[in-house]
Amino acid sequence: MRYALVGYTGRMGAEIIPLFESRGHELVMKVDENGEEALGTPRVVLDFSRPSALASTVRICRECSSALVLGTTGLSTSDGESLRGLSSLVPVVYSPNFGVGINILSMILSDYSEILAGWDAEIVETHHDKKVDAPSGTALALMDALGRRCPAHSIRLGNLPGDHSVHLANSDELMTFTHRTINRGVLARGALLAAEFAASADSGYYNFQDVLRSLK
Amino acid sequence: MRYALVGYTGRMGAEIIPLFESRGHELVMKVDENGEEALGTPRVVLDFSRPSALASTVRICRECSSALVLGTTGLSTSDGESLRGLSSLVPVVYSPNFGVGINILSMILSDYSEILAGWDAEIVETHHDKKVDAPSGTALALMDALGRRCPAHSIRLGNLPGDHSVHLANSDELMTFTHRTINRGVLARGALLAAEFAASADSGYYNFQDVLRSLK
Amino acid sequence: MRYALVGYTGRMGAEIIPLFESRGHELVMKVDENGEEALGTPRVVLDFSRPSALASTVRICRECSSALVLGTTGLSTSDGESLRGLSSLVPVVYSPNFGVGINILSMILSDYSEILAGWDAEIVETHHDKKVDAPSGTALALMDALGRRCPAHSIRLGNLPGDHSVHLANSDELMTFTHRTINRGVLARGALLAAEFAASADSGYYNFQDVLRSLK
Amino acid sequence: MRYALVGYTGRMGAEIIPLFESRGHELVMKVDENGEEALGTPRVVLDFSRPSALASTVRICRECSSALVLGTTGLSTSDGESLRGLSSLVPVVYSPNFGVGINILSMILSDYSEILAGWDAEIVETHHDKKVDAPSGTALALMDALGRRCPAHSIRLGNLPGDHSVHLANSDELMTFTHRTINRGVLARGALLAAEFAASADSGYYNFQDVLRSLK
Numbered sequence: 001m002r003y004a005l006v007g008y009t010g011r012m013g014a015e016i017i018p019l020f021e022s023r024g025h026e027l028v029m030k031v032d033e034n035g036e037e038a039l040g041t042p043r044v045v046l047d048f049s050r051p052s053a054l055a056s057t058v059r060i061c062r063e064c065s066s067a068l069v070l071g072t073t074g075l076s077t078s079d080g081e082s083l084r085g086l087s088s089l090v091p092v093v094y095s096p097n098f099g100v101g102i103n104i105l106s107m108i109l110s111d112y113s114e115i116l117a118g119w120d121a122e123i124v125e126t127h128h129d130k131k132v133d134a135p136s137g138t139a140l141a142l143m144d145a146l147g148r149r150c151p152a153h154s155i156r157l158g159n160l161p162g163d164h165s166v167h168l169a170n171s172d173e174l175m176t177f178t179h180r181t182i183n184r185g186v187l188a189r190g191a192l193l194a195a196e197f198a199a200s201a202d203s204g205y206y207n208f209q210d211v212l213r214s215l216k
Numbered sequence: 217m218r219y220a221l222v223g224y225t226g227r228m229g230a231e232i233i234p235l236f237e238s239r240g241h242e243l244v245m246k247v248d249e250n251g252e253e254a255l256g257t258p259r260v261v262l263d264f265s266r267p268s269a270l271a272s273t274v275r276i277c278r279e280c281s282s283a284l285v286l287g288t289t290g291l292s293t294s295d296g297e298s299l300r301g302l303s304s305l306v307p308v309v310y311s312p313n314f315g316v317g318i319n320i321l322s323m324i325l326s327d328y329s330e331i332l333a334g335w336d337a338e339i340v341e342t343h344h345d346k347k348v349d350a351p352s353g354t355a356l357a358l359m360d361a362l363g364r365r366c367p368a369h370s371i372r373l374g375n376l377p378g379d380h381s382v383h384l385a386n387s388d389e390l391m392t393f394t395h396r397t398i399n400r401g402v403l404a405r406g407a408l409l410a411a412e413f414a415a416s417a418d419s420g421y422y423n424f425q426d427v428l429r430s431l432k
Numbered sequence: 433m434r435y436a437l438v439g440y441t442g443r444m445g446a447e448i449i450p451l452f453e454s455r456g457h458e459l460v461m462k463v464d465e466n467g468e469e470a471l472g473t474p475r476v477v478l479d480f481s482r483p484s485a486l487a488s489t490v491r492i493c494r495e496c497s498s499a500l501v502l503g504t505t506g507l508s509t510s511d512g513e514s515l516r517g518l519s520s521l522v523p524v525v526y527s528p529n530f531g532v533g534i535n536i537l538s539m540i541l542s543d544y545s546e547i548l549a550g551w552d553a554e555i556v557e558t559h560h561d562k563k564v565d566a567p568s569g570t571a572l573a574l575m576d577a578l579g580r581r582c583p584a585h586s587i588r589l590g591n592l593p594g595d596h597s598v599h600l601a602n603s604d605e606l607m608t609f610t611h612r613t614i615n616r617g618v619l620a621r622g623a624l625l626a627a628e629f630a631a632s633a634d635s636g637y638y639n640f641q642d643v644l645r646s647l648k
Numbered sequence: 649m650r651y652a653l654v655g656y657t658g659r660m661g662a663e664i665i666p667l668f669e670s671r672g673h674e675l676v677m678k679v680d681e682n683g684e685e686a687l688g689t690p691r692v693v694l695d696f697s698r699p700s701a702l703a704s705t706v707r708i709c710r711e712c713s714s715a716l717v718l719g720t721t722g723l724s725t726s727d728g729e730s731l732r733g734l735s736s737l738v739p740v741v742y743s744p745n746f747g748v749g750i751n752i753l754s755m756i757l758s759d760y761s762e763i764l765a766g767w768d769a770e771i772v773e774t775h776h777d778k779k780v781d782a783p784s785g786t787a788l789a790l791m792d793a794l795g796r797r798c799p800a801h802s803i804r805l806g807n808l809p810g811d812h813s814v815h816l817a818n819s820d821e822l823m824t825f826t827h828r829t830i831n832r833g834v835l836a837r838g839a840l841l842a843a844e845f846a847a848s849a850d851s852g853y854y855n856f857q858d859v860l861r862s863l864k
Contacts, residue, residue: 099389100386100388100389101384101386101389101390101391102389104328104331104332104391105391107328108324108327108328111324111327112320112323112324114431114432115320115428115429115431115432116320117431168317169398170316170317170405171398171399171405172316172397172398172399172401172402172405173315173316173317173395173396173397173398173402174317174394174395174396174398175317175320175321175393175394175395175396176392176393176394176396177391177392177393177394178390178391178392178393178394179389179390179391180389180390180391180392181388181389182385182387182388182389182390183387183388185388186388186389189386189387189388212331213331215330215331215333216330216331
């Protein structure tokens, strides 16, 4: 698969390029704020940079009929409209979080929210002591998936990339669903799944859970 | 709901009777090897006793048009046929395991087996040191749900009622789904869910996961 | 060992009597608010009742030259003086908590508090949803043992008898010390250790950690 | 502190040099199989290379009156004698494992082995799926610390740097002591503690637990 990478000098770029290369995908276009450097026409454009890059990214997708995998956060309403428009022409995968496991956990909680309705729930999340927001955005997303607010406990110590545990209990049983990030490279793995999905999908607007569901 | 209990003197009986009473269900028939004692017609018959009791249990269900909730293990092929026959007349819920949480965990693993196909899996189960079988039947059932064999580790110490953990990992993430039994009364809770389901279900053959799915 | 039990009709009594019997210890005196019933002279008196019983308990110990194992909470200063006085004559073991494992964990944290001084610490404790105090008294005792205050997270769900986890991290490692109560009978086991210790100890004032240290 | 590093091009070297620099320690001598490059006289020599380097390392320590921190594994009996001889002149810290937390855990198990004698024990260790030895050397060291063999379960999945859990249970309680490696740089941190200890210690032969005990 030939792909373009917007913001290739950032941390995501540093993780995506070797991972995609190990899977035989070819980087044919590099884009940053100074312009683009193209060796060929990309089948998929990946953009994990900033909202300000979106207009140029959408233009490239339109010109090249490339699919888009977008992980930019902080998009405006008009950005959303621009993406919807693009998705009538090519596949667009948008998600604020390309973590594979955490999205699987969210899907499970959402699918089983009614069955788990009678269970008490509490979330514990553990991160490095530099993390300022509490509870984590991921903890809030897990509550959204579960369909209810519940107590969340934020542990901040050491240098942990991030653990999330959802505890569920009735009077006789305790279930705990835990996700642990081992390497921060997990997002590049999600980008890879999304790009491989987008390369062969029909035009349309998808989120990352659609990508995961396609594995079924 | 009026119910009958086969094998009411056993441990399951000791747990079912007060739990059902707390929910307003009335025990109208008690059955053991010496015969039956009836105060009324049961809507649901519960049998958590032995295969040898099944013929009598099925006869009662037929005579009373009662639904059946059956937890007996070690049934023969002809027992199965007998149950299938009964299920054309009344609802029959059969499961070798009425644990609520462990069945939810099995359903999740089964539903997500394709999505989790690329993840390494190992199971750890911890039980009291008197338990002789290893891995536990529940660990094997979790593998069945996941659709593959995987290493299982059996810890035998102290007096734990039973923990099961399914570890799933890719190179960047670890997910652990853990179920802990706190009180052995958990099976009576499952029997309650099954009986309440059976009391209003159409005739047919169901397992316990059908009962849980009806909560959706 | 011949022993007396003050408050033998309470929950502790219900757990102590069969456990002590299984170890061959003989209950020779039963004491409650209505008086005492004696079949012999106790070597050890156990009192897990109320402060109001203490005067009578101390009198019995003095009359019989019996050792005392005392778990009563809420003692006054003059109660303390009375115990100190008694301890010049017989062994007195006093502790507000006879949990074996949790005392071992406290001893470890205390012994290693300087070595662990550079590690971040947080405590998570999980109890049934009827527990009103948070953090638990045990969590506070663990902080005392560690020699510093640290964040404590109180999870209240289901029917858990009680889990306590102390998380310790530096930038490269995480250590977690977890104690899980499986059966609430754990305190009777601690009382047994204390009584067997007291039966052969020199006169003096001991706490439960002295009892555990004697196992070394 | 001025220090020498033997085998500075290896992985340990890559971790030690920036960590020591961040603490203000100055690398004044670099040694590899091609010889040494010296800018000054080291107060401490660190050697995490191979047994074949030891003779040269000991010679440097003798010439410079430098303390030695040695992490080489696979030493011979005559190597041991050479180190004992050196330790009459300068401080020598030798350990096959400079992991801080795992040594603390070993010390705890050793200190409490008698108190924990009546508890069932099992060890679970989880590592990446490339690890070939099972149980891990660290699991065996934990058993040594505990003073008895116990079942060990080796989970091999994903890319985990290494978790070790020691489960201890009696009939009423479960204690679990878990160590998780987050970053493989943990050994450099141990080397730092050892070097800072050695810089001011009396001549003698020490292990890494002596270093940790000096923090008390």
